[in-house]
Amino acid sequence: MNTSVRWLDAHTHLDSDDLFSQKIDVLDRAASANVHRMLLVNSEATETSFSRTLECLKIPHAVTRFACLGVHPHHAISYNADMEERLKILLHESGVVGLGEIGLDFYYNFSPKETQIDALRKQLRLARNEDLPVIIHCRDAYPQLAQILKEISKEWKGMIHCYTGNTEEMAPLLDLGFMISFSGIVTFKKASVLQSSAQVVPLSRILIETDAPYLAPVPFRGKVNEPAYVVHTAKFIAAIRSISEAELAEAVNKNFDLLFGQG
Numbered sequence: 001m002n003t004s005v006r007w008l009d010a011h012t013h014l015d016s017d018d019l020f021s022q023k024i025d026v027l028d029r030a031a032s033a034n035v036h037r038m039l040l041v042n043s044e045a046t047e048t049s050f051s052r053t054l055e056c057l058k059i060p061h062a063v064t065r066f067a068c069l070g071v072h073p074h075h076a077i078s079y080n081a082d083m084e085e086r087l088k089i090l091l092h093e094s095g096v097v098g099l100g101e102i103g104l105d106f107y108y109n110f111s112p113k114e115t116q117i118d119a120l121r122k123q124l125r126l127a128r129n130e131d132l133p134v135i136i137h138c139r140d141a142y143p144q145l146a147q148i149l150k151e152i153s154k155e156w157k158g159m160i161h162c163y164t165g166n167t168e169e170m171a172p173l174l175d176l177g178f179m180i181s182f183s184g185i186v187t188f189k190k191a192s193v194l195q196s197s198a199q200v201v202p203l204s205r206i207l208i209e210t211d212a213p214y215l216a217p218v219p220f221r222g223k224v225n226e227p228a229y230v231v232h233t234a235k236f237i238a239a240i241r242s243i244s245e246a247e248l249a250e251a252v253n254k255n256f257d258l259l260f261g262q263g
Contacts, residue, residue: 015052100135184217
């Protein structure tokens with residue numbers, strides 16, 4: 001592993017029970033792995049999850065942190081007028097740079113499909129009103145997602161997090177302006193379709209993430225994931241694209257800066 005490059009984790013849930021209890025150690029291990037920036041995303045639509053995410057922004061540490069807040073499709077049933085008003089306040093907290101993760105999950109359907117669609121539409125419009133990028137979760141619903149996005153706007157600033165689709169499903173999302181973020185799933189032996197997507201996505205649109213504490217990459221598959229492990233996903237993607245780790249790191253850092261207005 002090239003230790004001279006500086007990585008980032010474009011999507012992690014430091015507020016989750018598995019990571020929050022050891023948050024300082026998690027940040028220390030990330031720094032030791034040359035992960036110098038991370039985007040924190042609340043894992044549930046609760047005050048505890050929101051407050052933990054914001055608390056993790058304020059811990060003094062060498063790792064730079066930003067946050068996105070939103071209501072995941074699993075919790076779409078919780079989205080109502082009161083929740084929207086709460087989000088309007090939270091989105092103005094220091095360090096909050098986007099709205100998410102929001103989207104559609106037609107695999108688990110923990111919230112009814114129509115409820116997910118309604119919550120997605122409302123949060124997309126909220127993001128437009130607040131002039132914030134969106135972080136999108138999608139599973140088994142890429143065509144429906146693309147259609148909803150197109151109905152609201154033909155141009156978007158955002159990220160499809162933990163992308164799991166094929167190249168055909170990726171094309172309309174790229175046309176709409178999205179960055180495509182890859183998690184540890186891309187390192188799995190049977191993820192050949194996803195690996196093909198990671199090989200052809202433009203370098204100017206690629207991001208890498210952990211989605212920690214979930215989806216640890218090989219060689220940690222099945223274990224609790226954490227931001228330090230993003231380097232294994234990065235190394236794998238650089239290898240299958242036949243580029244250097246330094247080239248990939250430069251691209252993902254530039255893409256992150258463009259998306260979230262940092263730098």
